Amino acid sequence: MTNAFVINGGKPLKGEITPQGAKNEALQVISAVLLTEEKVTISNIPDIKDVNKLIELLGDMGVIVERVNEHTYTFEAKDINQDFFASETFKAKGGGLRGSIMIVGPLLARFGKASIPKPGGDKIGRRRLDTHFLGFEKLGAQFNYNPEDGFFNVDASNLQGTYILLDEASVTGTANVVMAAVLAKGTTTIYNAACEPYLQQLCKMLSRMGAKISGIGSNLLTIEGVEKLGGTEHRLLPDMIEIGSFIGLAAMTGSEITIKDVQYKELGMIPDVFRRLGIKLELRGDDIFIPAQDHYEIETFIDGSIMTIADAPWPGFTPDLLSIVLVVAIQAKGSVLIHQKMFESRLFFVDKLLDMGAQIILCDPHRATVIGLDNQVKLRGISMTSPDIRAGVSLLIAALSAQGQSTIYNIEQIERGYQHIDTRLKALGADITRI
Known part of the structure; x- marks a missing residue:
């Protein structure tokens, strides 16, 4: 019998969360x-x-x-x-x-x-x-x-x-x-x-x-x-993938969240990439504070062309956060092209997001264009299976922002990378149950 998470989404969260070691x-x-x-x-x-x-x-x-x-x-x-x-x-x-x-x-x-x-x-x-x-x-x-x-x-x-x-x-x-x-x-x-x-x-x-x-x-x-x-x-440093995941979670659920002890100088361009999606975040000591936002707008390039976010070896943007950026862009205002250069099948989980009501065009195994819904339409809860660690958490974030109930199967994949994630999200007010 495999474990699953049942999530009742659409509720804003609030509180503090500490990232695990990397x-x-x-x-x-x-x-x-x-x-x-x-x-x-x-x-x-x-x-x-x-x-x-x-x-x-x-x-x-x-x-x-x-x-x-x-x-x-x-x-x-x-x-x-x-x-x-x-x-x-x-x-x-x-x-x-x-x-x-x-x-x-x-x-x-x-x-x-x-x-x-x-x-x-x-x-x-x-x-x-x-x-x-x-x-x-x-x-x-x-x-x-x-x-x-x-x-x-x-x-x-x-x-x-x-x-x-x-x-x-x-x-x-x-x-x-x-x-x-x-x-x-x-x-x-x-x-x-x-x-x-x-x-x-x-x-x-x-x-x-x-x-x-x-x-x-x-x-x-x-x-x-x-x-x-x-x-x-x-x-160990705090896990920057978790930190990025929590920034995305706060934005997509319209939540006020403080991420504790982030070792900010080791995060490279991660905070800036989320800022490009229109997410407000501020550094308080070594904590990142994200205010509750109803609305975030994707920047365009200076000439007005569509924003592209791509992964690259450090100090470029880490491939492990592209799935998170893709999900968070679903409720932004504006459009963004996500270009996953380093792995070939990491974008295949978008079919689940389409079932939830996202507007995404999968161009090829490496590229997807997200057309933001700007919170005009909420995602709807569905049953789905997590294909890999990072997609699993992306789907979890989508489910927490969606109206109604979602079930995520194969959560062993998520738990290979994120410790006690259900307990920690519950502490922020998430309605998540393990079955």
Whole structure:
């Protein structure tokens, strides 16, 4: 029996909400504990499936994991059981978790070999892993894929620093290669490196552990290999995707919401993109305050042409928020072209929005034009299924703004990325029930 949310929409919400720790940062920095035998403490860890599964996987490998409180853990990777990687348990658990790819870099660096089952995760088009393995090969690793047991095996008893031009600015690819390079001999230069805040956080954490990394925040990283790394303490950034989701939620439901402790300077252009949709928001200390608005109007470009919002590698606008922007534009005044460049099937959830009464033209798998209803017509509640994490939350926002009752099935997808989302929305006054 799968779980579903039943939502009675059309009510404004009110109150304060605190974003969880960043899921995508968590998967990287938790994997980095494998680089040292000393204790590493990580706080602000979100309580969500993808992260909990990775923590469990580390425990199975022999890492001593202690939960200090709800969002803080200590990790001590003194003794890693190498036999575990050939086990059926590893195949089952590692294969069901997209983030498991992140353990390869640290294991390679510290033990000279790693294997990983073909990863699972989201259905949002192909997620190539080539960048990871091409990077490892440049550092001197041998790579083979065994189609019979479905394992990727990487072997490198002697990683050597080198010049690497990444074939794409993949965040997880960059993170993995950085983790492999910190213990390699000599100097590694990574060009076309991703420079997302999560990656900067990882590099800062590794530096505190004794790594020598320069160029943090740019697309050119230089890493001087060191002999070993030590323990550290690290606090995760708040999840910028959640912050963007809550800005969109406030606007679309006409709610007055304060988002607490957002680390505003790490949000890049996210607040500005929502402002382009006509959403008023103000910074109060490190909180974002969104006043209740009956009405928000999409800006046009200076020459009067239709606004386009597209995703791009950081510091461009994150692809994870395009689904949210698309939904929020439904009730704006004006039109906007949403261009999803980085993944090929993330816009397919618009059919559900059309059923709710939205005016959207799906141009092709990458582009959709939204013609705003300006709150003249309310969306109507329907039954629907969530295809991926981000679309799931977008549909949840649409349902909260719609007249009548909506049911969203397959909410496991939503809960892979958002912790206790129903409880937190209820605290704002949302009428949402889990069945």
